[in-house]
Amino acid sequence: MGVALKSGRVSGVAGVAGIVFHSRICAVVTAASCLAHLWLVGGNQHGTWLNLLMLAMAAVCLPCAVHIWRQGGDCGLRRARAPHRVMASALVMTGVHAVLLLGSRPGAGGHTHPGAAAAATGAAPSGSGALLAVIAVEITTALLAATLLARFRTQPRG
Numbered sequence: 001m002g003v004a005l006k007s008g009r010v011s012g013v014a015g016v017a018g019i020v021f022h023s024r025i026c027a028v029v030t031a032a033s034c035l036a037h038l039w040l041v042g043g044n045q046h047g048t049w050l051n052l053l054m055l056a057m058a059a060v061c062l063p064c065a066v067h068i069w070r071q072g073g074d075c076g077l078r079r080a081r082a083p084h085r086v087m088a089s090a091l092v093m094t095g096v097h098a099v100l101l102l103g104s105r106p107g108a109g110g111h112t113h114p115g116a117a118a119a120a121t122g123a124a125p126s127g128s129g130a131l132l133a134v135i136a137v138e139i140t141t142a143l144l145a146a147t148l149l150a151r152f153r154t155q156p157r158g
Contacts, residue, residue, distance in 0.1 A: 031069075034061050057089060057093055083145040083149045090138045097138060
């Protein structure tokens with residue numbers, strides 16, 4: 001079967017293979033984020049409410065990552081729930097991490113890491129860099145899920 005371009009859409013083997021690859025990348029990034037959060041909970045370096053929030057995130061996202069991996073290029077309406085949940089969860093976690101980043105100043109009662117005192121002198125604390133990296137990963141996860149949903153919508157039903 002060849003590749004045909006129909007009204008701006010790629011169909012055929014290349015289109016399905018691209019969606020399957022996209023699904024797998026989205027699932028891997030989501031699972032990696034979940035495992036990282038579970039590792040942080042296991043280290044118990046955060047407060048109780050943050051540990052509970054990370055456990056809840058993993059409980060929502062890990063089953064969705066497995067579902068996205070298994071569904072591959074199948075784009076049924078029921079199967080679009082997993083990417084929707086991953087996208088929503090990643091956006092919520094982006095907001096949570098942004099709040100933690102903004103509250104990481106000394107004495108703010110927020111999420112502090114070693115080196116937070118450097119913020120008082122104008123230097124970026126090491127915890128801020130880590131939170132910015134996590135925010136970038138969460139935005140990437142949300143973007144992967146959103147573009148996967150867009151690909152599902154444009155995939156020809158056959």
